[in-house]
Amino acid sequence: MTEAPSSRPGHFEPAPVKPIVPFSALEALDIRLGTIEAVDDVPESNKLVALRVSFGDHERTILAGLKKERIDPGALIGQQALFVVNLEPRRMAGMKSEGMLFDIGYADGLPPALANPEHRLPDGARAG
Secondary structure, three states, X not given: OOOOHHHOOOOOOOOOOOOOOOHHHHHOOOEEEEEEXXXXXXXXXXXXXXXXXEOOOOEEEEEEOOOOOOOOHHXXXXXXXXXXXXXXXXXXXXXXXOOEEOEXXXXXXXXXXXXXXOOOXXXXXXXX
């Protein structure tokens, strides 16, 4: 007799797909590739770090909850990742965040991973 898939160790059951949205909702997001240039502590937070990210023609500070997700958030320096760059700036722990990092897995309780391109591309390249 075989076990139910959800009872196997290491088995992952994807979350249900969210409700359908109009294509215009996706078109409204500006998702770009950026290189993480620095990772700094946010002293007023036990969760957040401040990423300094290059988008080719400019840099931004983007706060991300990486302190508890990764043993060494500084190891992300030099990595390219996807970021949403047209969100309203948001104040958190006394600092302003100018975007959002796409980090895969955290919402599902998995060890998170960056969305990296398969080969190096120019900072500021758009997804979509």
